[in-house]
Amino acid sequence: xxxxxxxxxxxxxxxxxxFLVVPWYxxxxxxxxxxxxxxxxxxxxxxxxxxxxxxxxxxxxxLGALLAAVALLLAPGLARTLRANALxxxxxxxxAYFFAQGFAIGPTGWYLDTLGAALPPLTGGQYGMGxxxxxxxxxFAMLFAVGxxxxxxxxxxxxxAGSVVAVASLVVVFTFFPVFRILLSAVEDASGLFSLPxxxxxxxxxxxxxxxxxxxxxxxxxxxxxxxxxxxxxxGCTSLGLAFALIATRTDFRxxxxxxxxxxxxxxxxxxxxxxxxxxxxxxSGLINQFLEFAFGIQxxxxxxxxxxxxxxxxxxxxxxxxLVLIGVVEGVSPSMEEAAQTxxxxxxxxxxxxxxxxxRPGLANAFLISFIESIADFGNPILLGGNFGVLxxxxxxxxxxxxxxxxRAATLGIVPVSYTxxxxxxxxxxxxxxxxxx
Numbered sequence: 001x002x003x004x005x006x007x008x009x010x011x012x013x014x015x016x017x018x019f020l021v022v023p024w025y026x027x028x029x030x031x032x033x034x035x036x037x038x039x040x041x042x043x044x045x046x047x048x049x050x051x052x053x054x055x056x057x058x059x060x061x062x063l064g065a066l067l068a069a070v071a072l073l074l075a076p077g078l079a080r081t082l083r084a085n086a087l088x089x090x091x092x093x094x095x096a097y098f099f100a101q102g103f104a105i106g107p108t109g110w111y112l113d114t115l116g117a118a119l120p121p122l123t124g125g126q127y128g129m130g131x132x133x134x135x136x137x138x139x140f141a142m143l144f145a146v147g148x149x150x151x152x153x154x155x156x157x158x159x160x161a162g163s164v165v166a167v168a169s170l171v172v173v174f175t176f177f178p179v180f181r182i183l184l185s186a187v188e189d190a191s192g193l194f195s196l197p198x199x200x201x202x203x204x205x206x207x208x209x210x211x212x213x214x215x216x217x218x219x220x221x222x223x224x225x226x227x228x229x230x231x232x233x234x235x236g237c238t239s240l241g242l243a244f245a246l247i248a249t250r251t252d253f254r255x256x257x258x259x260x261x262x263x264x265x266x267x268x269x270x271x272x273x274x275x276x277x278x279x280x281x282x283x284x285s286g287l288i289n290q291f292l293e294f295a296f297g298i299q300x301x302x303x304x305x306x307x308x309x310x311x312x313x314x315x316x317x318x319x320x321x322x323x324l325v326l327i328g329v330v331e332g333v334s335p336s337m338e339e340a341a342q343t344x345x346x347x348x349x350x351x352x353x354x355x356x357x358x359x360x361r362p363g364l365a366n367a368f369l370i371s372f373i374e375s376i377a378d379f380g381n382p383i384l385l386g387g388n389f390g391v392l393x394x395x396x397x398x399x400x401x402x403x404x405x406x407x408x409r410a411a412t413l414g415i416v417p418v419s420y421t422x423x424x425x426x427x428x429x430x431x432x433x434x435x436x437x438x439x
Contacts, residue, residue, distance in 0.1 A: 004150055005074055007158050008087065011142045012074070015067045018135025024048040024060065026130040047132055056123040059101045063136055066094045070143060084150025091144025098137045102129060141165050186411035202412040207395070219388065223416050226391045229307060230375040233314045237371035238364055240315065241322030245330040263320035271380030275313045278304055279384065305387035313381040318374045322367040329363025376417045392417050 018024075022031065023045045029035055036045035043055045049064055051057040069090055073083050103111065107125040110116035145165040149158040186202065189195040205221075212218030219225075247253050248260070266274065281287050282304040289300035303309070333356055341351040357364075379393040386394055392413050399410035 004080075004083075004146060004158065005076075007146050008070065008083075008143065009074060011139045011146070012067065012070050014142075015070070015136050015139030018132040018139065019048045019064050019067055021047055022132045022135065023130050024051055024132040025126065026128040031131045048136070057126060059105060059122075062097055063094060066090050066097070067136070067139070080150060084147045087143050087147030087150065089147075091140045091142075091147055094140035095137060095144060098133070098140065102126075102133075141169050182407070183411050183415065185408045186415060188408055198408065199412065202409050203415075208413070208416065219390075222390045222392050222395045222413075225307070225389060226376055226393075226417065229311060229314070229391060230372045232311055233318065233375040234368045234372040236311070236315045237319045237322040238326075238368045240319045241326045241367055241371075242330075242360070242364065244319070244323045245326040248327055249330045250335075263323050266317050266320045271317075271378070272384060274317050275309075275381040275384035278309060278313055278316075282309075302387070305385055306389045309385035309387075310382050310389065310391075313385055314375050314378055317378070317381065318371045321374065322371050325367040325370060326360070326363050329360050333359045 023036055024047055025044065027036055027045060036042075039045045040047075041050060041054070043051075046055060048060045052059075052061040052064070070087070073086050073090075104115055105111060105122065105126055107127055109122040109125050110119065142162050142165070145161040146158050148154065148165070149156050149161040154161040154164065187194055187196060187199040189198040206212075208221045208223045210218065210221040211224070213220040213224075244259065244263070248256050253259070279286060283289065284300045284302055286300075286304075289298075292298040293300055304312075337355055337359070338351050341355045342348070346354070377393065379397065382389070382391045382394045383397070396410045396413045399406050399413060
């Protein structure tokens with residue numbers, strides 16, 4: 001038996017164990033406590049073959065048939081190409097059928113009414129998948145990977161093929177699918193049915209796009225608040241990051257190591273630390289206000305709460321990131337070009353504007369974009385210092401907690417910052433801003 005047939009036999013054994021031995025569905029207690037062993041034939045703890053033959057869950061039988069077909073591929077007389085093609089087909093079919101039956105059949109039968117109308121009724125349903133299901137679907141995925149290696153993909157290395165398939169499957173199952181499922185709720189109504197009018201109503205509310213702060217006496221929508229805050233934060237962080245990068249690379253500043261160390265601290269600290277620190281210093285009961293009231297009789301104010309407080313906290317938090325991006329860019333600009341400009345009687349400002357800045361343009365755009373995205377994604381500082389100034393991150397949070405409990409609204413709000421971050425991909429607004437700043 002070759003190594004590839006050995007890999008097929010191993011994953012067939014794993015799939016057979018999941019189908020024939022261990023419980024197919026999730027148990028209330030851990031499967032590793034072995035409390036299910038005395039109740040091996042019970043409906044809750046039975047493996048897949050007993051579920052199909054005894055408890056009426058016949059939709060699991062095709063998985064066993066596909067595993068039996070894999071056993072036929074262990075025959076020594078089969079051509080390598082035929083075995084590889086068959087493994088790819090069976091692995092893909094088993095993987096796809098596993099998820100198809102899992103999503104199509106719920107606890108009370110067919111999950112969708114359209115399936116119930118088109119297909120025969122079921123005698124029962126199914127709950128969450130357990131260890132047996134995990135072993136079977138993993139076996140199908142790895143058999144598919146072995147087939148790919150047999151066809152010459154990944155230079156014929158079955159280990160690399162299996163690693164790629166495993167990582168891709170885990171990313172799809174635990175990242176893409178949950179995000180897709182959450183975003184799908186944006187186009188569902190209160191009863192869970194597909195509804196574009198519901199999505200339009202959520203997306204076009206005054207709370208998101210209102211311009212009351214410009215044309216009226218009310219507040220602007222959270223989308224405009226977030227965009228304005230992100231642009232101001234990105235501009236401030238990029239400017240300060242460039243200033244610190246120039247100090248660290250173009251001056252005789254003696255505490256350069258300390259400067260680099262201080263840039264790391266805001267990155268490794270929890271997100272609430274900076275906002276809490278500003279409250280302790282500038283809050284109504286903070287150190288500064290208490291001193292002003294004690295020394296000069298000035299009544300404490302709440303100016304730290306609102307857009308200005310959030311902006312100050314974000315600039316403190318994200319300037320180090322912009323600095324780390326820009327210091328490499330500044331170090332990459334050759335001082336000889338600046339010296340040549342000064343030799344031609346250009347003053348320092350003209351040298352900086354006409355020579356240094358154009359060479360730093362890509363780095364400035366990257367620092368601006370990173371700070372822009374960090375500001376949009378920030379939650380800790382707006383929740384502490386925002387007050388009546390709402391942004392998308394806090395509105396998403398309040399949409400799924402408390403009395404609202406509107407997952408569709410939260411998903412709709414989550415789509416808006418995604419459109420902001422795609423501005424750079426299309427090289428529109430951010431590129432225009434950077435060009436205006438540099439030209």
